Structures are given as C-alpha cells and as structure tokens.
Amino acid sequence: MRRPLIVGGVAAVIAALPLVAPAYHLTLMLPFMAYAVVLLGLNLLFGYGGLVSFGHALFIAVGGYTGAFLTTHTPVRSLELMLLAAAILGAAIAAPVGALCVRYVKIYFGMLTLAFGMVFYSFLLKFYRLTGGDEGMRVLRPWLLGQDLDAMPKVAYLIGPYYYYSLAVLALATLAMWRIVHSPFGLCLRTVRDNPAKAESLGVGVTRYRWAAFVISAVYAAVGGALLGPPTGNVDPTLAYWTHSGNLVFMTLLGGFGHFFGPVLGAFVFIFLQDTVMSVVPYWRLVFGAILAGLVIWAPGGLMALGSRLRA
Amino acid sequence: MILEAEDVRHFYGDVCALDGVSLQIRAGELVSIIGPNGAGKSTLIGALTGAITPTAGTVRFKGRDIRGVGPVRLARLGLVRSFQLVHVFPELTVRETLEAAVVSRLGRGRRLFASLARDGEVREAAMAVAERFGLAGKRDTLARQLPQGDKKLLDVASAFAMRPEVILLDEPTSGVSTRDKTAIMEMLVAASRGSGTGAMILVEHDMDIVFGYSDRIVALHQGRVLADGTPGAIRADEAVVAAVVGRPPAARPA
Numbered sequence: 362m363r364r365p366l367i368v369g370g371v372a373a374v375i376a377a378l379p380l381v382a383p384a385y386h387l388t389l390m391l392p393f394m395a396y397a398v399v400l401l402g403l404n405l406l407f408g409y410g411g412l413v414s415f416g417h418a419l420f421i422a423v424g425g426y427t428g429a430f431l432t433t434h435t436p437v438r439s440l441e442l443m444l445l446a447a448a449i450l451g452a453a454i455a456a457p458v459g460a461l462c463v464r465y466v467k468i469y470f471g472m473l474t475l476a477f478g479m480v481f482y483s484f485l486l487k488f489y490r491l492t493g494g495d496e497g498m499r500v501l502r503p504w505l506l507g508q509d510l511d512a513m514p515k516v517a518y519l520i521g522p523y524y525y526y527s528l529a530v531l532a533l534a535t536l537a538m539w540r541i542v543h544s545p546f547g548l549c550l551r552t553v554r555d556n557p558a559k560a561e562s563l564g565v566g567v568t569r570y571r572w573a574a575f576v577i578s579a580v581y582a583a584v585g586g587a588l589l590g591p592p593t594g595n596v597d598p599t600l601a602y603w604t605h606s607g608n609l610v611f612m613t614l615l616g617g618f619g620h621f622f623g624p625v626l627g628a629f630v631f632i633f634l635q636d637t638v639m640s641v642v643p644y645w646r647l648v649f650g651a652i653l654a655g656l657v658i659w660a661p662g663g664l665m666a667l668g669s670r671l672r673a
Numbered sequence: 674m675i676l677e678a679e680d681v682r683h684f685y686g687d688v689c690a691l692d693g694v695s696l697q698i699r700a701g702e703l704v705s706i707i708g709p710n711g712a713g714k715s716t717l718i719g720a721l722t723g724a725i726t727p728t729a730g731t732v733r734f735k736g737r738d739i740r741g742v743g744p745v746r747l748a749r750l751g752l753v754r755s756f757q758l759v760h761v762f763p764e765l766t767v768r769e770t771l772e773a774a775v776v777s778r779l780g781r782g783r784r785l786f787a788s789l790a791r792d793g794e795v796r797e798a799a800m801a802v803a804e805r806f807g808l809a810g811k812r813d814t815l816a817r818q819l820p821q822g823d824k825k826l827l828d829v830a831s832a833f834a835m836r837p838e839v840i841l842l843d844e845p846t847s848g849v850s851t852r853d854k855t856a857i858m859e860m861l862v863a864a865s866r867g868s869g870t871g872a873m874i875l876v877e878h879d880m881d882i883v884f885g886y887s888d889r890i891v892a893l894h895q896g897r898v899l900a901d902g903t904p905g906a907i908r909a910d911e912a913v914v915a916a917v918v919g920r921p922p923a924a925r926p927a
Contacts, residue, residue: 537786540785541786544786544789545776545784545792546784546785547789548765548772548789551762551765551773552770554764555763555764555765556763559760559762560762561745562744562756564778567745573785
C-alpha cells in the first residue's frame, strides 16, 4: 500500500514543480521525462529479460527523426501522430533486428545491438538528403492535442503545455509497463531471464519472449526519442551513437535494474548530475566514470538497492 | 500407447549412442530407465522429449510423430521433462515458479496487460501443486534461498504443474540425502496418481528406488535395450544384473 502513495506523491511533486521551480530546471525535467520513458522500456529487456542492449539509442534516434521528418517534410504537426508514428516505426525496425539479436545472449547480444546501432548511425550520417547528415534535422514545434501553440514564447511553451504533455505520456507509459511486468507475460519473461533451459522445459518459448520484450522496449525508446526532439528543436546522428546507448545502460545501473522505478530514478539523477558537474568542471565524463566504477563495486544494485539497504 | 519409440538410432559423428531402441510407455505406468554411464540414457531422454532429433527411427507421442515438433511445444502438449541437475528460477518465489508453469499450461503467456494477481485460476492451481509437494509454507521464498532438497522438489513440482500426460524425470533424487530420496519418491508417486498424470518415466541410478517403485524397468546397455520387464523379472535375469544393476537390489524400502 505504500508504493502507490510514494508514486502518487512523486507524480504530484512533478506536476506542481512548474509553480515553484525556475524555468531552467523545468527545461531539464523534459529530457528526464523523455529518458524515463525510454528506460522503462529498456528495463523490460535488461532487468526483466536479462539482456543488455548497447544499441538502444538506435530506437531513440528512430523516434527523434520520425518527429523531425514529419514536422519538416509533411504537414503533420500533431505530437500524438508523431508519437504514434515513432512507435510504429520503432516496432517495424525492432521486429527484424530483434529477431536476429535475441538468438544470442550476453556479450554477443550486446555486441550485435551495438553493431546495429552503428549501422543506423552511419545511415543517418551518410543519407544526407533524407536525414540532413551530421547537421541533423530541425523539429518544428508540435501541436498538442490539436492545439496550434506557435504563438507562445518558446520557454513558456516548453515549461507549460509541453511539460504537462510529457508528464502525461510518462504516466501512461509507466502504467502500461507496470501492467506488462505484472502480467502472465511478465512472469514468463522472468523465467526466461532466470533459466532459459528450465523455461523451455515448461513450454515457455525463450526466443519468442525475448523478441517481444525487445520490440516493446524499442517502442518505448522510439516514443521517448520523439519526446526528446521538440525541446531542443533539433535531432542529429549522435542520438544513435553508441555512447548514447552507453548512457542509457549507465542510467539503468545508476538507478538499479532490479527495481521497477530504478532506471527512472537513474535518469533523473543522471540528467541533473550531468548538468551540475558540467557547470563546474568541463570533464563530466571523468566524474561519471568514477561514479560508475564506484557503483559497480559498492552498490551493484544501484541507488534503489542502496536506499533499501540504508532503510534496513 | 502414450509414448512410443520405434527403432531409434542416434549417432554423434561416428559414435553410436542409440542402436535401435524400441520401447512403449502406456498411460498410468511408472517406467524406470536404467543403465551404466554411456549406455545412452541421456540421448534416449533427449530423443523422447524432442530435444534431440534422432538420426533414424521415430518417436510417437499420443500417436503423433514428434519429429520437428520441439521440446517447447511438446511440453505444452503434455510431454514434460525435468533435468538431472536442479533447475530453478533463482529470483522467482515458489509461488511465481508454479504460477509460471500454470500460465504456460493454460497458454496465457501472451496476455500482456492482464493482471496475474487477479487470475484466480492460475493462483489456485499453483497453490494446489505447492500444497501437494509440501511447499505451501514457503510460497513467498525465493527459489535461490531454498535448501537443496526443496529446490529439487520445486523443480519437479513445476513440471507436475504442467499436468503432463508423460513426465520424464532425470534422476529426481540425485544430490539429496537417502532419507529425502524416499520422501521425494513418495510425493512424486502420490502426485502422479493424485493428479491423474499419465505416465512417469524415471532415469535413476539408485536401485532401491528403481526396484521399489517401478511398474516396469527398461535396462539399456551400449545403446540397446538389454531387458524390458517387471522388477521381478529384471531381478531374476542374472545377465542384466551383472551388466546394469551391479549388485542384487534390496527390497522396497518401507
């Protein structure tokens, strides 16, 4: 009974934040909420499926570029349609890529996803006409629920309507993922993670479940990626670059993949810590590297596990 | 005839593991497969459960050739095996483990948004199995935290939760104490009779267990069926005793 209370409380705080927090911090909440959606999906694969993808930024890029393409090359400006198109395209690409990748596990799975990520990165870089090459593409300000908000000042748009829109998407994504991990499907996925041979002996088809988890996580990444574009107004190939995938894994480890909300917490800490460290010293990767090393050694369960250990 | 092997041969390269094995399993039977190491027991189990496609010969489950069907579908069709080494899901509780088996049996694994907690049928079926195997009191314990004997029980219980028509147990009592062995066997036999499980096939090294519980014994030697008969008949066959059993078996344990 405590968990719904905490989750509700956190949601209420995020919802009330625009009343009190400075605009700068509110604009940082936007990538947080986008990444939170991505990581909810990634953790279905990682925490519940036992597969670590080092190429998941591919699907963020798919989502980001889908939104960019729609707003610049077509008359579509509705964010709902952008998210829907991102989800469909993410699933369409993940279906064949996943079918190949999930035949392998552990490092081979990781390397294969990394390879696909790099292929997509090169595609974005080289197909200049379609993708704008290394300069990327602009993302025009989307309409929200059919409302043309072009007249609003940019910051007001982002920390007002766009902020609440992102929060609503995150809330829906959380609810859907909560149901997925607590469904019969979620249970079978965990059997596949824990002991594939035993799972098969109980009639649970291992590759089928891994594949489904891969596609669902890709849909989440694409939706999160589509949310990531509008605040900066631009997407570029680094979205698909492997270091971006690495950041996703880092965020997941930071928060803790053993907990449903671990990766969401990880995304939050990552975004705000990165901002703080970057404003103090230019070498944020150095600091983050040290944090990652410390985490793996002293707190392999991430901040969530650390939290429950301190409580106990 | 619920499960039937006909002239099954299998080669690993040039090495012949099974050299024309035929056997029939009838519903309700408890059949033990015995034989020294290298006799072909593991290969035979693999062939009977679809994990190995034999080089030649056919295996029929409920009259249907299982070639190409695969162990996952066979398990859902009612042909379930357990492994020699203990296989559990370390991070799942006892209840979750049994629920997973029930979910699989009922074909509900595709339900992506359904609430497992509100599925009374799955919950009750899983708890019934837990009760039968004496694991109900540990329903919320993680499998990795169970003592070795309970892990083995959970492993076998999850196979029974599939309500199999044929259950193939590869050394269900290996790695547990002599006292626990008898307890596990009693529970298995009771579960098999009680839940109407069709046939049970045991692969066992412990001859007290084999002769104490089997309706029929199949003795393998060098990839061939050396003998196939009741415990009494096998015990009387000196050649089999010398080649396979190794020592005169004791009477059924009390």
